[in-house]
């Protein structure tokens with residue numbers, strides 16, 4: 531049974547709990563062997579351990595650029611990349627830079643539902659937050675335009691998760707991607723595109739371009755951020771920012787990087803040969819197959835055993851299935867019963883910055899056998915919960 535309660539983890543998962551809540555790789559899908567098997571003696575120059583190149587050292591960025599170009603089909607150059615400590619840290623770096631340059635308290639438009647902890651980071655950077663609905667094509671750009679023109683809303687930043695969005699799994703459509711960039715140009719705001727799941731399209735589905743690759747402006751309005759957390763291992767705290775060279779330079783001169791140097795050089799050095807020898811590509815390809823199997827298993831089980839739970843969107847990748855409960859049932863109350871009595875958990879809509887009648891199920895953490903069992907238990911919890919509501 532998959533679980534995690536070592537001293538190393540941020541979030542323990544108790545043995546015996548079926549956890550469809552955590553949006554994390556399962557321990558079987560973490561590449562410890564690959565890390566150990568890779569030669570780490572390729573760097574012999576002691577300056578490798580000096581305060582690091584603020585953008586991330588060039589050889590690593592070249593390997594990263596090659597990897598991203600081959601996975602996405604975009605032409606990405608090393609000077610369009612900056613090494614980050616993963617997406618949470620990147621949001622903080624970008625958010626603080628934009629907030630510090632704003633003459634007034636800055637406003638960020640964010641999707642609803644969305645990844646709540648990113649919103650918390652932006653609030654910590656000093657942003658006011660305004661939610662914008664997401665539908666099957668991603669963020670509602672017509673509403674963004676309406677707010678700006680009719681209500682004189684002046685965003686400094688629009689935060690989106692363009693591919694396999696957390697929690698809905700929707701993809702931002704081609705017309706909306708273009709429209710959002712146009713709006714950013716016309717109304718002078720930045721776009722922060724969080725691509726935590728971009729490379730995790732299922733094997734038969736295409737990987738979408740980074741929004742930064744579609745940024746047609748000279749100086750750049752789009753920051754795309756990517757991370758090795760979901761495709762490799764969260765604890766390595768390694769990611770990238772992709773943007774036009776002018777924006778990269780602006781970020782390279784962030785006071786935190788000026789003071790502390792580039793982030794996580796040692797880990798970049800460790801990952802470099804895994805990129806250059808093709809093992810990362812192989813790892814990612816296997817991972818996409820495994821995630822697809824887990825997804826299919828969860829999707830079918832929910833359809834069969836929880837017919838009243840509406841599956842709102844059909845994922846083409848990522849980690850999540852997004853569902854709606856009937857009759858405005860409260861998913862937080864259901865979650866409490868499900869965990870307490872049936873030892874199964876999921877993420878209620880209220881923790882995804884939206885209403886309580888939605889819930890998110892993660893298919894990444896458990897094996898297919900465990901997913902089957904988890905949905906059996908969830909169905910028992912649901913039936914008891916629904917029966918109780920009728921009796922009241």
Ligand SMILES: Cc1ncc(COP(=O)(O)O)c(C=O)c1O
Nearest residue numbers: 553616617618645696726757759
């Ligand atoms: C949309 C999104 N952004 C960022 C993160 C965190 O990224 P990182 O581990 O690179 O900090 C997550 C993790 O769940 C996520 O879902």
